[in-house]
Amino acid sequence: MLIYNTMTKKKEELKPIKPGEVNIYACGPTVYNYIHIGNARPICSFDVLRRYLKYRGYKVKYVQNFTDVDDKIIKKANEEGVESLEISEKYIAEYKKDAHGLNVMDADVHPKVTESMDIIIDIVKTLVDKGFAYESNGDVYFRTSKFEDYGKLSKMPIDDLKAGARINVNEQKEDALDFAVWKAAKPGEPYWDSPWGKGRPGWHIECSAMSRHHIGNTIDIHCGGQDLIFPHHENEIAQSEAATGCTLANYWVHNGYINVDNQKMSKSLGNFFTAREVAEKYGYEVVRYMMVQAHYRSPINYCVELLESCKASLERLYNCRNTLDSAIENAKSGEISKEAAEIFEKRRNQFIEAMDDDLNTADGVTAIFELVRDLNTMSSDSSTSKEQLTAGAALFDELTDVLGILYNRNKEEEIPTEILELAEQRKAARKEKNFALADELRNKIADMGYIIEETRQGTKIKKK
Numbered sequence: 001m002l003i004y005n006t007m008t009k010k011k012e013e014l015k016p017i018k019p020g021e022v023n024i025y026a027c028g029p030t031v032y033n034y035i036h037i038g039n040a041r042p043i044c045s046f047d048v049l050r051r052y053l054k055y056r057g058y059k060v061k062y063v064q065n066f067t068d069v070d071d072k073i074i075k076k077a078n079e080e081g082v083e084s085l086e087i088s089e090k091y092i093a094e095y096k097k098d099a100h101g102l103n104v105m106d107a108d109v110h111p112k113v114t115e116s117m118d119i120i121i122d123i124v125k126t127l128v129d130k131g132f133a134y135e136s137n138g139d140v141y142f143r144t145s146k147f148e149d150y151g152k153l154s155k156m157p158i159d160d161l162k163a164g165a166r167i168n169v170n171e172q173k174e175d176a177l178d179f180a181v182w183k184a185a186k187p188g189e190p191y192w193d194s195p196w197g198k199g200r201p202g203w204h205i206e207c208s209a210m211s212r213h214h215i216g217n218t219i220d221i222h223c224g225g226q227d228l229i230f231p232h233h234e235n236e237i238a239q240s241e242a243a244t245g246c247t248l249a250n251y252w253v254h255n256g257y258i259n260v261d262n263q264k265m266s267k268s269l270g271n272f273f274t275a276r277e278v279a280e281k282y283g284y285e286v287v288r289y290m291m292v293q294a295h296y297r298s299p300i301n302y303c304v305e306l307l308e309s310c311k312a313s314l315e316r317l318y319n320c321r322n323t324l325d326s327a328i329e330n331a332k333s334g335e336i337s338k339e340a341a342e343i344f345e346k347r348r349n350q351f352i353e354a355m356d357d358d359l360n361t362a363d364g365v366t367a368i369f370e371l372v373r374d375l376n377t378m379s380s381d382s383s384t385s386k387e388q389l390t391a392g393a394a395l396f397d398e399l400t401d402v403l404g405i406l407y408n409r410n411k412e413e414e415i416p417t418e419i420l421e422l423a424e425q426r427k428a429a430r431k432e433k434n435f436a437l438a439d440e441l442r443n444k445i446a447d448m449g450y451i452i453e454e455t456r457q458g459t460k461i462k463k464k
Helices: 037-055 071-080 084-101 117-129 158-164 203-214 226-244 275-282 284-292 304-330 338-356 361-379 386-403 417-431 435-447
Strands: 002-005 010-013 021-026 059-064 133-136 139-142 179-184 199-201 219-225 249-255 258-260 300-302 450-455 458-463
Touching: 002 249, 021 037, 021 203, 037 059, 037 219, 037 249, 037 258, 037 275, 037 284, 037 386, 059 203, 071 084, 084 275, 117 133, 117 139, 117 179, 117 199, 117 203, 117 226, 139 226, 179 203, 179 226, 199 203, 203 226, 219 226, 226 249, 275 284, 275 304, 284 300, 284 304, 300 304, 304 361, 304 386, 338 361, 338 386, 361 386, 417 435, 417 450, 417 458, 435 450
Parallel strands: 021 059, 021 219, 219 249, 258 300
Antiparallel strands: 002 010, 133 139, 139 179, 179 199, 450 458
């Protein structure tokens, strides 16, 4: 498998530290509010990465943190007059509702900052002892000038980084680029005791401590959004590699941005949408499909037209799978034709070839829709055997499961008894050639929000 490495800016063959095993660290959310659609993209994209690696036979360890103490959390808590832990726990629960709605699997480990203080303080102490960090009025800063490779991920010249750096009021740094790994507590803030006084971690040090503790000094794949390349991941690299002397990650994988109607998403522009708001109108599965139908590094332009297109594509997939179920139920036993076996193998290989090329889900979706065309042709042929249709359905499920879509297939709403009774009355009317009554019953069913269709596989009823 080839994977694009932000560090080298090229595709590289995936070679895990341990053959057959891949460990992944994904930067998780700062839990002070509901996740927005921009947050939803990395969790869906890297869920597909995890699923695909497992599909290809790798043993995968997936770690995603929760930042549950932060300036934004403290601000929210003060606004609501509650403890910061109450805010973070509330929004961790809300995150999980959204993630599960998006069919994102739980990480193997979800470490929290508040439960990781000992290991965070330990790595800060190591940096101080090695001269890579220094204490200043209870704050501890990382000394970027001492880390020679600073800027190697973002590829930004040090002079440019310095030109864009800012020193906040009350900060006492040796250099504008130095960043906090430990922050002295302010009145009313949560704090932990440390060798430098009461305080809490800086943002970047958390991931360095937690990834080292749960994975080791070197990660196979480190994931995150493009917005994290600098400063977060750049600073993670500096402090981790300074502390351990080891490469932090062998592959850096970053997803592209989401724009809204061709503009950057921003609360000030009024184009800021939470995943839940969109899901309430379109359903979580449409949101997930929107995320996986494009290559993870490509930008997505979020708009109503795209959502409607994704909704239509999902309906086409569901129709194919439901038609298969009906065809299987009515088909006779027989052999799988040589031609069908070759088609199934071709589509599987087409899908794998796409996904092996830097997780190209866009081409993977194309392979699935070409399989849909093949399966629709087979389903419409009454001579197709039950075994052939069943094999086709199994391949369809296999590939869609890698993308984590069509997960509501077995959760479809039951058709109300009243609708089923009307459908039976319509069936009887048609049998008696009373087509006027049949049309009247069909219209009555439609008025109640359901569509009734006659197919080669029998009568189908579905909600509008």
